[in-house]
Amino acid sequence: MNPDIARERSQASFSVQELINLLDGGKQNTERRRYVESLLSQEPLFQKEQDFFLSREEAFDLVGQRALRVFQIVKENKITSREDNRHLSRGIDLTLPSDLHRVMFMPTIKLMGTKEQQEKWLPLAEMHQILGTFAQTELGHGTFVRGLETTATYDKQTQQFVLHSPSLTASKWWPGNLGHSTNYCIVVARLIIDDKEYGLHYFLLQTRDLKTHQPLPGVTIGEIGPKTSRYYNVNDNGFLLLDHVRVPREQMLMGLAQVNSKGEFIRKSSKGGEKAVYAPMMLIRAGIPFNVFYQLSRAMTIAIRYSTVRRQSEIKPGHGEVQILDYKSQQDKLFPGLALAYATWFAASGVYKEFLNQSENWSKGNFSFLQELHALTSGMKAFSTSRALGQVETCRLACGGHGFSAFSNLPELHDLISAGCTYEGENTVLMLQVARFLVKCVAKGRNGSDLHSTVTYLKGAGSKGTFHTTADEFLDPRVQVELYREASFRLVTDTEHRLKAKVKSGIDPAIAFNELSVDLIRCANAHMSYLVVKYFIEALDTDFAKASHPIKSVLKSVCDIFALHGISEESGRFLEVSVITPNQVAIVRDQIMELFSKIRPDAVALVDAFDYSDFVLNSALGRYDGQVYQRLFELAQKSELNKKKVQPSAKKYLQELQKSKL
Amino acid sequence: MNPDIARERSQASFSVQELINLLDGGKQNTERRRYVESLLSQEPLFQKEQDFFLSREEAFDLVGQRALRVFQIVKENKITSREDNRHLSRGIDLTLPSDLHRVMFMPTIKLMGTKEQQEKWLPLAEMHQILGTFAQTELGHGTFVRGLETTATYDKQTQQFVLHSPSLTASKWWPGNLGHSTNYCIVVARLIIDDKEYGLHYFLLQTRDLKTHQPLPGVTIGEIGPKTSRYYNVNDNGFLLLDHVRVPREQMLMGLAQVNSKGEFIRKSSKGGEKAVYAPMMLIRAGIPFNVFYQLSRAMTIAIRYSTVRRQSEIKPGHGEVQILDYKSQQDKLFPGLALAYATWFAASGVYKEFLNQSENWSKGNFSFLQELHALTSGMKAFSTSRALGQVETCRLACGGHGFSAFSNLPELHDLISAGCTYEGENTVLMLQVARFLVKCVAKGRNGSDLHSTVTYLKGAGSKGTFHTTADEFLDPRVQVELYREASFRLVTDTEHRLKAKVKSGIDPAIAFNELSVDLIRCANAHMSYLVVKYFIEALDTDFAKASHPIKSVLKSVCDIFALHGISEESGRFLEVSVITPNQVAIVRDQIMELFSKIRPDAVALVDAFDYSDFVLNSALGRYDGQVYQRLFELAQKSELNKKKVQPSAKKYLQELQKSKL
8 A cells, every 4th residue: 555545545534435425425335335346346358457458359259258248247147227227337448339229228128119019129139149248320410410311201001111311411420339230229319201291200120130140231330430438439339321211111210100001191180299309319418427527537536546656856956855745725626526426426316316206297297397307417427527527627637647658547537428418318409408498487486477496596686796705605595505606697797788688689599599609608617507506515414414523524514615616617697797896706715724623633534435336437547546657557467558668660670771871 | 633622722812832931930941841851751661641540569660660760761862950850750759769869868978978978979979889868757757857756875885876766756757768768868866875865966877788688687677558649659768767776987977067986976076067057958948939830830720720621510500611711700719719819929030049149148157037937938838738738629619529539639639739738847837937027027126136038027117007999909909018018016015015025024925936836837837928928929010011011011911810819818807906997898709709710711820830740740630632521431441440350259149149138
């Protein structure tokens, strides 16, 4: 054990084990999680260090082997719960060839298929006699689903649908596991009957022969090329071009609408039922912030542990090199990220609870919360990924050169979060939807309508003028929430006002919305910042009410850092709406520096509480024992360029160079 | 040609060719640059698309072949100038095995060796009979050079130095080309004679046998493992552990100090001469912003061209999908980056001119500008890399999923700039040095001393209160400079004041500096922002004074965007020191939106003016002809996972899965 990191642990003010259990939701959950992880960590096949050195083909092969073994482990250990499966996939930390089969192919059949279709296809899928994926996005079409080009034209003669890609941009592009791993997929296509369009529908398509695995006639299929992330690079995200490929009429998923043999299109009536199709998307979005937490908290663990082990330069000349975490500039890089990680956890949990609560209403046929829930899950997805991206980048920079090495694992974590900013709803698009909801709420509130929980404040008249907040009051949670709420309220109402004025002056509402979109995104950010601060504070009041005093105390400081650093970092946002004065920004900054000093002794304990084993963390810099240099050295010996003491190409190069006297 | 991008070009307000020539510094320079690039682009060996699909070993081999061919090309075409060499290395876009030999090994011998040493070693190096690199950084030591552990102990008996790594952390780590490519290096080590230390000195060490290329006895050497960037991944950054390896006394570079045969240490007297050692470091730092410009401007070219070709979603429902660059939110992501690219170019040129001017003084023995020049080159290095990093990240996000593909080249550009934030002086460390210089200047100014050009303003009393800037005045360059200057002045003087107060209250000055380091970094940023705005504006007044009216006009708008967006983005900085009011922030934002509309028709022309051929750009999304989808499709066909229509591992996986009935 590195003595510096050992000392850090000995000086912690609270019991790390208690906090681990609290975050896991109970001691038994902690034990279960560790047990499930150990199922992988004890097997050589799952040791991640080998992954650093593989070519794409080797990695793709290895991940297939792992996927098979995971299935066996799941069977042997009767793993069924959502949590256990999450622990497993985190332990694997690479996409598997059957991921989309499990999370998209089968659920879509369940959701969109008729009973007969479910009975026919789900057992085949469950027994892996077919392996499927979900093909929606096209080369030229992502965000705007209505723009998809692939057609499914009904042929009455043969009672078949003819699936066709009318252009190159209609090529399906990006679907996970599509290139090589699967032999079936669900194709999203425009339904055409007798030259008339009936919108987008889902079609079951076989892409490859079940025995030979060769692409079927008319099917041009393959993989779309490399990405930087190890995780995504082993995924054979694919392309798919269809040349008049025929599927039987029964292979359109007809749960919500059907085409009968005569070619008549019949939409099934179901009171509000079509809205149920939004549920899976919302569920996925509500889950993303947990992944963001997972990635961000690993990055924070790596950067903070390393910063206590790394000694570099002197604060007082001649007094010896200090742990780099003792520099205030380093604390300023890492402690807000640590606070963001905790905030993300509590806010993700809050949003998820909200989702579960509302989906009960929903199953009772009450859809009034739908818009709000869409805004909440979308906003939280965009907010958490965007913020975490900046912080993980900062972690990499805070670890200097070693942070740039693949062995730190920080570049990989950066790329994972970067992908998260784009998939399942591009962040800017989502934030504009949140903003659209907010300005609607302002208008509704003005007209006397009630507003739901997360946006009630948009109705209130708000306080007037600047808050006369004192240094102490800035640490009062009620004051913190009020500052954020009021800043958001003023920004949103002002922007709604300007939007209305533009429309009144004769500008088309859609054009006006575009013209103000930068301000609207600012509104969405202000609103989400307010909600995250609120969720964080509320969780400490409720979930953690029974925690020991030391834990409550340190988390209170972490929460204060999150709330106050947000004000300092975006002081412009608060000053522009005159919620605070320039003088108060200075007070807030002084408070932040004091809070940094306060949590400094607990920094390692606060990341230890995320409880990542070295197996899961997979970072030379983040090792629990702090032996980072030994680990870097050990890994370097295994580098693909060190298989031979003399690289043949290096020797050849030198000899040629000498010979040619260049 | 894609019709959308063709239309963009037809509507440009200025002559792209004229701007290209202006940026190149003349028509003949443009022609020469294109000619030098064509030397590479016509050869299959240098086609970059193959690089996307190589394993590290394959890439390492390929880069050796390319390096040899480059030497031939250089010889055949008598390429000697710095500019031509820069064009070549940009065309190659990967590090070469002899890079450090050229930029560090030979220059260090020239600078630090005696005449005899130069005469002995330089011809060998020039004829590549030996190939060297420069080994300073160690596993445990980077920024704080005085902390290096490697020792060079003089043995009088044999008249040799014994080079030794006393611990694992003393292992040399990161030196480029050290792992396998080179057979010599300059080792930076602590000189010890009779148990007494004499500081750090440079020693010539042979690491590998000149014939067999095997590591020599006592030398443990190899490569440190993968990084994400293609550019850096082909570099065999190395480690080197020395076990009492002996070199003759003559292999200490003795230009500045010598050890005679009796073991006496003699520092050569040279009036201020030792300061000359800072020159190469400053020169390198002064050059980095040009590389940043190169990387950032390529990213902007890719993102802006793609944004005119990509159509997605509708602004007015039912009116068809629009070019995504028509969204204000997309303009807000890209136009400030475009402005930053131009600003970086003009500021880099300004700083470089300053460096050349001052180094003349210098060669005359006048070192009074040294500190300022250090602050200026360091600040510009840190400012340009940090800002560009954020913008390139934004480019990748602005291109959605396709931006995440390696084929976009955006992830690579991100990683290149990320590395730049760390090497040649870690950005935070540099910014703190800038800040230290600034607060010293304030104190000096108060004591009546003169202050040099870039910091003269720190002496002035500054204006009082808030500027009553009107909408039109925000477009006045003098007003823009004044706002930035005044904001920096107030921030720096206030911080210096607080620093003094802390010291007065009894806090150790070094501790006080650390406590205020976050504010000090803010000062350095404010100062650098002011300088960059100033350089941009001055360059338009001088270098571009003879440009045609349309070019002057469009660059004025670009400059306005840079200046005003900086105020909007960091409104807090300006509001906190009360240089502007909240109301004025709103005015600034309105101006920015108008400026966006103004340059929108010229966006493609403004990136075309960077004049990157498709060969240099190497991006499917950035293609000149806008045929991005065709190119993505074409590249995907070449993916390493598409070599076979059926991936054996995928088939095997599926069969196992079916067999096992998992």
